[in-house]
Each structure stands twice: as C-alpha cells, then as structure tokens.
Amino acid sequence: MQVSYIVALLALLAVTATAQPFLPGTGFLPLGNLRTTDNGGPYNISLLTVQANEIKGGLAAKQNFTDKDIVHFLTNVECLEGLFDTWGTFGHGFNNNLTLGGPTPIGARKANLSDAVRPFMEEVALNEQGHALFTRQAGSDLPCPPIDFTGGFNKYFGAAYNLTGNDTIESKFGAPFDPFLNDECYLLSVLSLEELGATGNKGLTALLTNPVIANGVAGLATSATAQATVQRMLLWERRNNTVYPFNETVQQVFARISALRDSLDGPQMDDQGLVNTDPRTIAVPDYYVNMIPTDVRGLTFSRTPQQLINILTLGSPDGVGVFFPKGLYGAINKPTGFNVSASGLDSFPSSGAKVASQLSTQQIGTLPGPMLPPNVTGELDLTQSLTGTLDNGTAATRGYTIIPPGMPYFSNASQVAVAYPLQTGSSNASSNGSYAYGGRRFF
Template sequence: MSFKVAAALTVALALVAPAFAQTDVDILNFALQLECLEGEFYNYAVGLGGLPASARGGGPVPIGGMTANLTAAGLTLAQEVAFNELQHVQFLRSALGAAAVPCPLVDIGPAFAAAANAAAMPANATFSPAYSPYANDLSFWLGSFIFEDVGVSAYLGAAPLISNKTYLGSAAGILAVEAYHASLARFIIYEYGYTPIAVNPSTTVSLYTVSGLIATLRNTLGGGSGQNVILPSGAAGIVPVDSNSIVIPRTPAQVVSITTGGTAMKGLFFPNGLNGNIKG
C-alpha cells in the first residue's frame, strides 16, 4: 500500500471510529508525549543531549538527536524554546504524578528526512542530501515548523475533552506558548523564504516551497487546512486560521496520523507508537 493511500485510509478511519471514554489523565498523558517529542528535539538541538532522564520518566533515549549548527542568534532563540518544552514535560509529569507514562521512543533524526521526502512525493522529488533540521538555522526552524503547528491544533482539539477546569486552564496556557513558538518559526521562514533548499545536487527550491509541501502533507495525513507561511495571493500567512480567524483544531487521532506518517498508529516520529490509552 502506498504512503498516500495508507494516509488517506488512516484519516478516514479516524473520522468514523467510535471514541472511547477518554479521561483527563488520558488526555494529559497524550499531551505529555507530544511534549516529549518536542522537548527531545529542541534540547538536543541546543546541545543539552535531549531531556534529562527524570523528564523521560524511564523512557528510552531518542533516535537521531544531535546538536544543531546554529548561529549565536539562532541558538539564543532555540534555547528559550528548549527551556519551555522541558518545563512543559516536567509540569505535565508533576501534574499526573504516578499516572504519568514514560516518554515513548521518538525519532528526531531519520524521521525528518522521511517526512521531507513524503512531502515532496507529489513532485516525484527526493531531497539529496537528505534533509536534516540540525544542518543550519533555516533547516532547524523548518523542523520546528513541522512540529509546532501540530502542537497548537492538538491542544485546541483536546481542550473540549478536558473536564477538570484547572487542567483546562493549564492546557490553554501551554497552547498559548506553543502558538508563540509556531509564530516564531513561521516568521523566520517567511523572512527568509526565498532561500534555496537543495532537492538534489542540481536542483533547488525555495524555503517557501518546502514549507508549503509540509503544510499540504500535514493536511493530507491529519485533516484541517493548515496554510503555508505565504498565501497564494502573496499575503503573509504567519497565523494559520479559518475564515473566522480561529485556529483549526485536530483530534488526537488526526495528530497521531500526522506524527506517525499515517502508518497504523506507529512510525515516523513515534516508531513504536505512543504509550497510554490514546494511541490514535
């Protein structure tokens, strides 16, 4: 079965499958694992070797993490995001207490190259050299763009499922932080969008083109209408919203489909799937 067919089938099944009674603990554990993914990526990128063992909660060391080749300015920005994501993991783990699940195995290396190639598939292109978010500043913020929009839509989609108002308030606070992160990544891509990115040794495309391919892939795998950082009209698209200027939510199943590449609830960034009761 092709990647595109599998992705479409996964999304269709997610939309018609009956939901089970998800508790607040289930939802917070789901959020925790998304934060594990982001936390590992950023904390490796800024040279901290990923999350500390206590934040992983006994979970495994990630695949493919490394220090990014960032400028001084890029590192300063990335360090703030990395600190935020570490604190999100620690906060959720503290809130859940003994009910917190270990961080799952995350792939923050080869999975990025696979995602970039999947995004380029409609154009029959393969990135060569393979895309890595650790190569330079723009590659890093493109990697951030892959994650952050998904995190914002995931928190918004989960909010109506949370019954405890204290948890709901905390989730809203984290959503706001993730939205700041997403806007930072989107603005940097907008500012430097005409920078060429190698698709193969003899062909380049603009950073705008790559971010647009990624946005399209996200929509294919997980629904929604997340937009590129520049609109077809040429206007800025820093804030991806619907016709009422409201962020578009995604269900946990849609988020899992995006982060696993639409491959039966495991694969891509979560090669062994997620822990806890919400797996897709």
C-alpha cells in the same frame, strides 16, 4: 452651497453606515482581501462550520477516554517536541529525568544554529521542557517513548515530496535530510511539529473535564502558537534561502509540509504555508505574509489526538512508525476510525473512538439553537465569490508559487469607505471628487 455640502455629507454617511469595518483616519480604502469562496463557502460566518466540526470531532475523540489518558497522550507529543528542541538547541536531553527513563532519541544532536536564531530557539526549548514538566505535574507516569529524529524527519519530508515505496530523499536528491544541518533545516523541522502541538493542544481543551488541567492545556496551546509565530517569522526572513538537499526555497518546502499535514487530518482546510496565496480561506495582507494560520475570522484551528497521530505516523493504522518506531504509549495510540464521520452534536458513535471529518455546509445543514447567530453586519462584503478555481489539496495554495502583491482576484475586491476627507493627489481620485476601486465607485 450649504445645501450641496449637506447632500454630500449625507451621501458619505450613508456609505459609511453600510460599510464595515470602520477605520477612522485612513481615507477611502479597499477592504480587498477578507473574503471566502461564497456565501455558502467553507468559512461562512453564519454557519460556523469550522467550529461545529471541531466540536463533532472532539466529542467523538473523547469517547472512552479519561483525563489521565489525555495527559498520557500529551506526554508522547511533548516528549517529541521537547526533546527535539532541547537536543537541537542545547546539545543534551531533558534535565531532572523528565523522560522517566525513556531512551535518547535516534539521531539526537546539537543543531548548527546561527547567533541570529539560537536565542529564540533557546526560549522555545525551555518552554517545551516546561510543557513536558506540566504533563508530569498533571499525573503522567509514562516514560518518553522511543523517538526517531533521523528516520522520522526523512520519512516526513519524503512524504511531503510524494516519495513512496523504496524511494527516499537520499535516492532522489543525493543526500538524506539533516534536521540539524543549519538554521533553515532546523526551523522547518521545529515548525512542522510545533503547529501540531498548537492545534492539538487547543483541541484537547474541549475534551478535558478537570478545569485545572484544561486551563493548563490552554496555556500549552497559547504558548505553542506564540512559539510557532516566532518560528514563522524567522523562516519568513529566510523564505528565499535554498534548503539542502531539496534545492527549493524555504517558502516552497514549507508549502509542501503544510499540504502534507492538511492531507492527513481530513478534508477540512486547517493548515497554511508561510505565504497565503488563496484569499478564499483567510484574510490576505500585502505580500501574502501569513504568520498566524487562522480561518477568515482570525480563529486558530483545532485537531484531535487521533488526527495528530495520523499525521505523525503518516496514516499508519496501528499508530506505529515515522517518529514513533514502537508507537505511542497510553490508551490513545491509534488514529482509530479516522475516516468515519461522527455527528457529535446529537449522539456518540456506537463504539470505539471515532474522529469526525469536516463536512460541507450542504452536508451539515442548519445547525441547532444558539450555534446559529444572527446575520453579521457587512457579511456579504466579507464573502465574495471569486473567478476561477484553486486546488486546495496542493502546496500551490499554501504559497509554493510566489505571486506579486495585489494579485490575484483584485478585480472583484470588496471595498470600505470611512468618514475621512479624501486624500488629494491620489491617482484613484477623479475630477468630480469620487473614488474608484475594483470596478466600484464611492462619492
């Protein structure tokens, strides 16, 4: 009896020693969702391709630009976000002339917000006013540029519905989109901009040489990320509400917005919907809730100024249009060389400011020196190849289609065993004390 107990204990320890992560007190659990395309996939832990390409893009974006140029660029985007949030929440623009003489945005007015949403948006608006104040304290003397809320959001959301030429939201759906109409329309509009600020500010921290300004911009990035999480939660609670005039749910509309943004910043996947149905890219919890867009390691994404300009002007080569009818002020005002790939790790482009595109692991090859870490314990369990393919370029992979919890891809899920007594009475526990899940059995 004692021998069999020791053998069983050693077998359990052998399993737990090779299974990661270790979660004490929770019995035998399926890891299930934390996996990418395959061992050579776009988020392979051993290659860190996401960050490598963010570095490449950042170094290329830095070409010929000073810290003050970057602060001036920030003025444009913080005026856009801050004025939209302030007008929509409070019904007026910046106090104390933070605009430095800039005009009132086209279509600016107070949004019809419920008591359940207004307090959260008041905090966001005050934070965004603070972001605009930071740009002034950091040395920006440029006024806020002309901004168009009415035309901007109608063109932006129209692009998310693939409207081109003379087709408009009004001609297709019978009425224009009003970003101030109600909770759903306003939150969708706010978040469509908020996450550009979050990823863009994070990307700027690597471009700045002044540590004081870089530290402040890091604060902008973390603040914007927290604000976006609040907005995602508010939208998640309303995800099944219908959005006027599209006659689609909040979840579906934001899936389109996410797909649009992702299509305009290069081929890398760095945008996600409210519901993540594609477990090849990030960890997928029950019900596919996705409050914090990250890669499979929980790292948030970065964008360069040129990528943001390309998104905010819908690919306008001169950086004019959509939200900025007269363009952005300052030296960083175009998506210059957006589709040109620059190495960044070994040399700068010969001329101009060029933004790198995300490369595949095959194109990147082996990264040099300290950027190539040793093998990660449990890595193979975290990178399972999946049956079938999904089109990463569509809204469907960002939660447009509701999929029941536990689907898809559980047939080849990874598992993890932990040192905790088996729970009795489980339908998954067999008569001989083993536990089976996803085709694998632990003893």
